[in-house]
Amino acid sequence: MPETVARVLHILLFIGATVILCVWQIELHQGVITPWDIWMEPLLAVIVGGTGLVMVRRPDLDARLRPIPVSAFNLYLIAALHLTLLESPGPEQWYQTLTTLYWVPLAYGCAFVFLTLPVALVVCSITASAIFVPMVLWWHQDQLPTWTWESGPLLVVIALSHAMYVLLLWAVVKLRDSHADASASAERMRTLAATDVLTGLPNRRSMLDTLHSTLDSSRRADLPLAIVLVDADHFKAVNDRHGHAVGDAVLIHLGALMRTHLRSSDTLARWGGEEFLICAPGTPQEAAREIAERVREAVASSPTPHGEPLTVSLGVAVCRDHDDVDSLLLRADRALYTAKSAGRDRVVLAAEQDLAAPGDTRTAPLFD
Numbered sequence: 001m002p003e004t005v006a007r008v009l010h011i012l013l014f015i016g017a018t019v020i021l022c023v024w025q026i027e028l029h030q031g032v033i034t035p036w037d038i039w040m041e042p043l044l045a046v047i048v049g050g051t052g053l054v055m056v057r058r059p060d061l062d063a064r065l066r067p068i069p070v071s072a073f074n075l076y077l078i079a080a081l082h083l084t085l086l087e088s089p090g091p092e093q094w095y096q097t098l099t100t101l102y103w104v105p106l107a108y109g110c111a112f113v114f115l116t117l118p119v120a121l122v123v124c125s126i127t128a129s130a131i132f133v134p135m136v137l138w139w140h141q142d143q144l145p146t147w148t149w150e151s152g153p154l155l156v157v158i159a160l161s162h163a164m165y166v167l168l169l170w171a172v173v174k175l176r177d178s179h180a181d182a183s184a185s186a187e188r189m190r191t192l193a194a195t196d197v198l199t200g201l202p203n204r205r206s207m208l209d210t211l212h213s214t215l216d217s218s219r220r221a222d223l224p225l226a227i228v229l230v231d232a233d234h235f236k237a238v239n240d241r242h243g244h245a246v247g248d249a250v251l252i253h254l255g256a257l258m259r260t261h262l263r264s265s266d267t268l269a270r271w272g273g274e275e276f277l278i279c280a281p282g283t284p285q286e287a288a289r290e291i292a293e294r295v296r297e298a299v300a301s302s303p304t305p306h307g308e309p310l311t312v313s314l315g316v317a318v319c320r321d322h323d324d325v326d327s328l329l330l331r332a333d334r335a336l337y338t339a340k341s342a343g344r345d346r347v348v349l350a351a352e353q354d355l356a357a358p359g360d361t362r363t364a365p366l367f368d
């Protein structure tokens with residue numbers, strides 16, 4: 001996102017420099033250019049385009065460079081207007097004043113696009129004051145000789161329209177910021193809703209979404225999908241002996257430890273209580289067994305927060321043709337149950353267990 005913003009600003013600067021050069025050429029050819037614009041317009045184009053170039057080459061300087069084209073543009077307009085009023089008292093003053101004034105809202109816009117809101121407001125106030133205060137004073141003292149009596153009301157109308165531009169820009173920036181805030185807090189809420197508070201891992205709800213989408217994509221790509229249900233052994237005893245807080249610390253340790261032994265493409269979630277679930281896309285049966293064994297060994301051999309040995313039992317299921325998420329989970333759960341019954345601290349594959357006990361109909365409730 002910040003790169004997109006930077007790219008848009010670079011494009012704006014290059015287009016801005018090109019437009020200034022076009023205006024310079026048109027005014028030169030039509031003979032309506034002022035003596036100062038003969039050099040001020042190309043100088044402005046060089047500053048604007050040059051800043052864009054430096055920004056592209058040195059993105060680290062972006063924030064420091066942003067005020068340069070904005071200040072140059074605003075200062076140019078203030079200078080051009082004052083020079084027009086002081087140095088060009090002929091009939092062309094009217095034309096030159098108005099052509100300068102209609103560029104000023106663009107300078108306000110640049111301030112809001114390139115600078116922070118408070119700085120932009122300060123820049124716009126300075127520009128508007130530097131333009132309108134002397135003009136009104138001169139008009140009031142009848143020092144604008146070629147202007148007719150309509151000049152006064154016209155000045156007021158233009159000043160009001162400029163105030164409206166600034167107000168509108170302020171409103172747009174405020175709306176944009178509040179939209180960005182709302183998007184960020186919606187994103188935060190989405191993350192919170194999908195995260196287990198204790199371990200920071202994806203929670204059951206989020207894992208169910210992952211399972212459904214991974215099953216679909218694995219089917220489409222004709223890739224194997226394995227899941228591993230992991231359950232801490234005798235965890236109740238940890239709580240009973242060391243207290244719930246230590247039990248919590250053990251669960252956090254378990255989640256972090258297992259995460260380090262999985263690929264980045266695998267998802268590890270807290271499935272509930274002392275149960276974790278691994279979703280391993282693109283994993284056939286033997287590889288799934290290896291993952292489960294690796295996790296089991298890592299847990300058994302790592303120091304624990306409560307200073308006692310900790311083991312886990314694991315049930316592995318690889319998706320078959322007719323499996324859906326529920327049946328896959330059920331097979332992993334049965335394999336885990338077998339691992340527990342067989343003495344814990346072991347890995348059981350659903351496929352082996354299906355063969356060994358085809359009549360097993362244990363159907364523990366899997367979903368809340």
Ligand SMILES: Nc1nc2c(ncn2[C@@H]2O[C@H](COP(=O)(O)OP(=O)(O)OP(=O)(O)O)[C@@H](O)[C@H]2O)c(=O)[nH]1
Nearest residue numbers: 231232233234235236237239244245247248273274
């Ligand atoms: N500290 C802590 N304990 C939890 C949490 N969630 C579940 N538990 C505890 O985990 C224990 C699970 O106990 P059991 O279901 O009997 O299982 P177990 O003692 O691990 O025995 P087996 O699974 O049969 O090896 C219970 O005492 C729960 O209170 C949690 O978030 N924090």
